[in-house]
Amino acid sequence: MTRSGRTVRGLDAEQRRAQRRADLLEAALTLFGRKGFANVPIEEICQTAYVGTKSFYELFDSKEACYLALFEQLVADLSARMLAAFAEGNREDEALLETFARVLVVDPRVPRVVFAQSTAVSPAVERRRRENRRWGAGFVEEVWRQQGVIPAGADVRAIAIATVGGLFELVTEWLFEENEDVELLIGQLVAYGRVVRAGLTSIVDGVSSDG
Secondary structure, X not given: OOEOOOOEOOEOHHHHHHHHHHHHHHHHHHHHHHHOHHHOOHHHHHHHHOOOHHHHHHHOOOHHHHHHXXXXXXXXXXXXXXXXXXXXXXXXXXXXXXXXXXXXXXXOHHHHHHHHOHHHOOHHHHHHHHHHHHHHHHHHHHHHHHHOOOOOOOOOXXXXXXXXXXXXXXXXXXXXXOOOOHHHHHHHHXXXXXXXXXXXXXXXXXXXXXX
């Protein structure tokens, strides 16, 4: 190790801090994904990351804060991938649902942390989980509008939130069954999407007929 007043191994203080944070979040992802949030002490996260406990508390106030930071990172990555798929022209329901499932299960730790554990961590995490669901509902609404499924100005927010909740619940159920067949998950998501789409089409057709 080469030391100077400013750098260690070529990294300045902020870069070392960022590296410690990344190492801690990676360790938390592994441990939470394997053992569950409640069964992982801070000391184990630090040992796995090769980061001192003092450094942990310089970055996170608590284990909950660490989980929230990890949740934010994972959700941001998933959201970016879904937006990219949408921007690339994958705008049909089934294509988007397949993309969602395949992106989600690339790393099995991710769905376990984001879906299987987030409801049992704390009220703060529950609030963030609901914010994520509302973002998902907004994304779904935009897809429906782009596809022409719902007319401009139609208020389908509640239906979109319920749709996202159902999709998330299917993912959670798939995880609890410890099923590694992603094709089964895709099939369940697509089947659910078709039911919702049929219901929306009926509502729109009914409104058009009344008009």
